[in-house]
Amino acid sequence: MLSQLSLKTNSHSELVDITSLLKETVTNSKVRDGICYVFVPHTTAGLTITENTDSNVKRDLLMKLNKVIDWNDKDYHHSEGNSAAHIKAAMVGFSLTVFIRNGQLLIGTWQNIYFAEFDGPRPRKVWVKII
Amino acid sequence: MLSQLSLKTNSHSELVDITSLLKETVTNSKVRDGICYVFVPHTTAGLTITENTDSNVKRDLLMKLNKVIDWNDKDYHHSEGNSAAHIKAAMVGFSLTVFIRNGQLLIGTWQNIYFAEFDGPRPRKVWVKII
Amino acid sequence: MLSQLSLKTNSHSELVDITSLLKETVTNSKVRDGICYVFVPHTTAGLTITENTDSNVKRDLLMKLNKVIDWNDKDYHHSEGNSAAHIKAAMVGFSLTVFIRNGQLLIGTWQNIYFAEFDGPRPRKVWVKII
Numbered sequence: 001m002l003s004q005l006s007l008k009t010n011s012h013s014e015l016v017d018i019t020s021l022l023k024e025t026v027t028n029s030k031v032r033d034g035i036c037y038v039f040v041p042h043t044t045a046g047l048t049i050t051e052n053t054d055s056n057v058k059r060d061l062l063m064k065l066n067k068v069i070d071w072n073d074k075d076y077h078h079s080e081g082n083s084a085a086h087i088k089a090a091m092v093g094f095s096l097t098v099f100i101r102n103g104q105l106l107i108g109t110w111q112n113i114y115f116a117e118f119d120g121p122r123p124r125k126v127w128v129k130i131i
Numbered sequence: 132m133l134s135q136l137s138l139k140t141n142s143h144s145e146l147v148d149i150t151s152l153l154k155e156t157v158t159n160s161k162v163r164d165g166i167c168y169v170f171v172p173h174t175t176a177g178l179t180i181t182e183n184t185d186s187n188v189k190r191d192l193l194m195k196l197n198k199v200i201d202w203n204d205k206d207y208h209h210s211e212g213n214s215a216a217h218i219k220a221a222m223v224g225f226s227l228t229v230f231i232r233n234g235q236l237l238i239g240t241w242q243n244i245y246f247a248e249f250d251g252p253r254p255r256k257v258w259v260k261i262i
Numbered sequence: 263m264l265s266q267l268s269l270k271t272n273s274h275s276e277l278v279d280i281t282s283l284l285k286e287t288v289t290n291s292k293v294r295d296g297i298c299y300v301f302v303p304h305t306t307a308g309l310t311i312t313e314n315t316d317s318n319v320k321r322d323l324l325m326k327l328n329k330v331i332d333w334n335d336k337d338y339h340h341s342e343g344n345s346a347a348h349i350k351a352a353m354v355g356f357s358l359t360v361f362i363r364n365g366q367l368l369i370g371t372w373q374n375i376y377f378a379e380f381d382g383p384r385p386r387k388v389w390v391k392i393i
């Protein structure tokens with residue numbers, strides 16, 4: 001089963017929690033034991049997993065990546081000026097594989113799954129396949 | 132088949148070779164041709180692949196990531212103080228997909244698979260699913 | 263179906279577009295709806311996705327990673343001197359999972375899939391499994 005989730009990001013850089021959207025997709029699939037593949041079809045946004053408790057973890061992750069892959073390096077040549085977003089998306093990655101057990105998405109106690117926006121705000125898509 | 136591997140890390144930052152644990156899991160599964168999915172259910176540890184010969188490669192990888200994502204940036208807000216570990220885990224990633232052929236885990240000659248501890252020492256888990 | 267693609271990189275650092283090779287592999291597999299797994303069996307090269315239009319995006323990605331993970335850090339101990347290549351490969355990753363729908367590789371409008379060479383030029387392999 002292949003599904004497309006739509007979301008709207010609200011900031012330039014942002015980690016959007018998509019865990020409950022994914023859980024709902026798993027429930028709807030009626031798959032009891034299987035795999036949930038998540039794929040982001042963009043080049044300036046990716047997918048990551050991080051702590052679901054203190055929102056400062058998300059803030060620190062975005063802050064530090066933004067400092068390391070700074071937006072205004074004079075050596076960037078790309079005319080649209082958003083090379084930093086492409087690089088950060090490549091660093092976190094575009095695909096994720098999560099197990100399903102007893103009809104539930106199997107993730108760690110402290111984990112949530114995030115859409116990593118690096119060049120928003122924009123309407124975005126996430127593709128999910130469940131087997 | 133879904134398995135849970137347990138391991139105990141010994142240092143604050145450490146690459147623990149889990150290749151033989153994974154090979155054993157593949158052998159036990161009796162799968163001849165398939166896929167081995169590996170998933171780390173933590174937020175301050177991940178998974179990576181690197182050279183299995185000179186252990187200085189592992190050392191250099193940890194050293195350099197530690198320098199780039201330094202532990203003591205004054206702009207971190209997370210109260211537990213381990214934001215750097217979350218960021219490095221997000222950079223290497225939490226899931227890995229490896230092929231199985233003729234009952235063997237199929238990896239490159241110089242590759243081994245490592246559990247990447249960034250906030251140890253701790254007891255840790257690795258989830259493995261083989262199809 | 264497990265296939266091995268061979269390629270020859272031409273530069274020290276280079277993003278080689280393997281999208282059409284992968285599309286051809288998908289077509290040959292005759293799989294209509296499924297998954298295409300891609301795996302790089304090396305330790306100084308990986309896989310990534312980025313924009314397929316302005317080639318300066320690829321250039322900027324390589325330039326910036328090369329600046330952040332500089333080649334000549336005096337603290338590297340690895341005798342072969344290519345630690346930076348191992349680190350950058352670990353950052354982009356070695357495996358990728360892409361969906362197949364109606365016999366076509368399903369990627370975003372602006373996405374292409376790239377073999378990320380960080381220590382070339384060399385002959386290289388890419389393994390592809392389609393289910």
